[in-house]
Amino acid sequence: MADMAVQSSDVMEAAGPYDRARAINAFKLGDVTFYWITRACAISVLLILSGIILSLIAGAWPAIRAFGVSFLLTARWAPTADPPVLGALGPLYGTLVTSVIAMIIAIPVGLGIAIFLTELCPQWLRRPIGIAVELLAGIPSIIYGMWGFFVLGPFLANYFQPFLIDSFANVPVLGTIFAGPPSYLSLFNAALILAIMVLPFITAISVDVFKTVPPVLKEAAYGVGCTTWEVVRNVVIPYTRVGVIGGIMLALGRALGETMAVTFIIGNAYRITGSVFSPGTTISAAIASEFAESDGLYQSGLILLGLLLFVMTFFVLAAARLMLMRLEQKAGK
Incomplete structure (x- = not known):
């Protein structure tokens, strides 16, 4: 050399x-x-x-x-009327309701899976569960839609929805939210499909950020007598909250824009009702189901729906970025 x-x-x-x-x-x-x-x-x-x-x-x-502004405030969607009446209120309502329900279901389940994999799961079981989560992320959305239409929808309509309808029939607010009749195609069915679809995003990102917690912090907490729940609540979650929130916002953006799976199972009805078991539609589902047959002002209205979805997603991501910046500043202090 x-x-x-x-x-x-x-x-x-x-x-x-x-x-x-x-x-x-x-x-x-x-x-x-x-x-x-x-x-x-x-x-x-x-x-x-x-x-x-x-x-x-x-x-x-x-x-x-x-x-003009009436496009945002009108629930009726009648492109064949004379003159045409196009309103985005129904798709906006369906998009927000399905996304919120999906996140309410997916966040605790996803975080629970991540905590189990990093803190409680036996070593021999971690790899099979991790592979299963990755497979959920890799399934095409149209497969989710077909499964929801042929399997999940009938199951919910025949067993799950009747149970909730009977259980909350006399409860003032919940009776309206879970009002019947049962339906194969509904906002709730679409939200449940969305929850399953965004679950891998929350789980995978949470697992990765939970692994970045220094072992010495958890060992110190266990050393003073903390339980696993106390370690997760007081050490793991505070240390990784920025990454966890980032994963949740990424999943929310995925839920807002999902198209094919939702189109299969939501019912494509331009209506606003208090029941989550009623059919509805979302912005992406409306565009996917009607764009091929549209022209002129009708097509322009669908493009305006797409612009609204773009703006909505932008504000969600901007709010998430602002929240993360504030959390980082607090952590720096």
Whole structure:
């Protein structure tokens, strides 16, 4: 090795200052080229996003001029009427209700699975459960929709929904929320499918951030007599709350924009009712089921629905980013 180093040094000295300067310039050129390529890739993301926004605004502009603010406040959807009546209130309601119910179900289950895998699960069982979670994430959404339509929907309508309807029939508020009749296609069925679909996102991210907790912190907590629940509540969750919230917001964004699975099982009804067992629709389901048959002002109204979904998702992600920034600042203090 020493002989090779001496030979390399001799070669460099024999090369002279001109060849050495040319080699340095070649290195600089490669570094500058790499810098501009990566910068162009980053800027292309902004260009693509800007192009999507501009195309949505251009396509939705006829509907914006025709309906204005009333588009957000109208529940009726009658594109064949004369004149056409298009209102986004029904799809907006369905999108928010299904997403909220899905997150109410998925968050505790996902965190529970993550806590079990990192704190309580035997070593031999961790890998099978982890693989099962990854498989849930890899199943195409249309498979979820077909399973929900042929298996989950009938089961809920025949067994689960009648039980809840009878149990809460005389309870003032819950009686309205769980009012009948049972249905194969409903907001609740779609929300349950969404909960299953976003569960892997919450679980996988939570498992990863839970593993970053320094073992010494948990060992110190156990050493002073804390139980597993107390360690999770007072050490693991506070230490990883930023990552956990990030995973939850990622799952929420997935739930807001899901299309095919929801289209199969939600019923595609433009209505607003107090019961979660009634059919409904979401923005993405409405666009997917009607866009191919639309034209003119009708098509512009569907594009405006897409623009609303884009804006809604943007505000959700922006709020999540703001929340994470505040949590990071508090942690820094």
